[in-house]
Amino acid sequence: AQTVTQSQPEMSVQEAETVTLSCTYDTSESDYYLFWYKQPPSRQMILVIRQEAYKQQNATENRFSVNFQKAAKSFSLKISDSQLGDAAMYFCAFTMNRDDKIIFGKGTRLHILP
Amino acid sequence: NAGVTQTPKFRILKIGQSMTLQCTQDMNHNYMYWYRQDPGMGLKLIYYSVGAGITDKGEVPNGYNVSRSTTEDFPLRLELAAPSQTSVYFCASSRYQASAKGEQYFGPGTRLTVT
Numbered sequence: 719a720q721t722v723t724q725s726q727p728e729m730s731v732q733e734a735e736t737v738t739l740s741c742t743y744d745t746s747e748s749d750y751y752l753f754w755y756k757q758p759p760s761r762q763m764i765l766v767i768r769q770e771a772y773k774q775q776n777a778t779e780n781r782f783s784v785n786f787q788k789a790a791k792s793f794s795l796k797i798s799d800s801q802l803g804d805a806a807m808y809f810c811a812f813t814m815n816r817d818d819k820i821i822f823g824k825g826t827r828l829h830i831l832p
Numbered sequence: 833n834a835g836v837t838q839t840p841k842f843r844i845l846k847i848g849q850s851m852t853l854q855c856t857q858d859m860n861h862n863y864m865y866w867y868r869q870d871p872g873m874g875l876k877l878i879y880y881s882v883g884a885g886i887t888d889k890g891e892v893p894n895g896y897n898v899s900r901s902t903t904e905d906f907p908l909r910l911e912l913a914a915p916s917q918t919s920v921y922f923c924a925s926s927r928y929q930a931s932a933k934g935e936q937y938f939g940p941g942t943r944l945t946v947t
Contacts, residue, residue, distance in 0.1 A: 722874075765935045765936070768935070816929065817929070818929055819877055819890065820936065822867075824872070824873055
């Protein structure tokens with residue numbers, strides 16, 4: 719069975735600094751997709767970034783980028799120039815090719831310190 | 833375009849009562865999902881549907897039922913509520929299969945307390 723592990727329940731970062739959230743996953747599949755979702759206090763889930771496993775290049779979306787290490791089954795999220803609006807729960811998620819379902823990790827709560 | 837809407841936002845149930853959580857999407861998405869989120873935990877899939885008339889169990893289906901008679905609606909039924917069903921429930925939808933595009937659009941959630 720596939721699993722997603724986020725080992726950091728909470729993290730804090732100073733505003734304007736850079737922070738990295740960790741995620742590891744376990745699968746025997748080679749064709750899959752990884753995501754980071756953000757859940758602000760409003761509870762609405764928002765897709766932050768997506769990575770296809772077959773792509774070697776790390777995905778980036780403005781201040782958000784990932785470090786995808788396929789052999790190590792690691793998928794960390796880097797947030798640059800942290801802003802107060804980045805404060806939220808961040809969920810790492812996984813799905814296999816041709817699957818209908820996404821598996822979510824337990825989440826990391828990120829605090830931004832002014 | 834309202835996206836995914838859920839009602840009610842909050843509900844308190846007594847043990848043994850039943851209720852239906854409503855979910856509607858106006859994006860003409862084929863795929864719809866129900867998740868529960870317990871405190872300090874990630875989302876766990878309860879049921880999902882790949883189209884009208886088709887539903888399937890997720891990771892934690894016991895104590896719940898669903899139906900999908902239309903593309904827009906995907907209600908979640910709780911029969912004989914138990915304290916273990918106290919949670920926040922999220923409905924989500926997506927146009928494509930999870931692996932094809934991945935982006936699921938979530939509703940605002942329903943906070944359910946069973947006492």
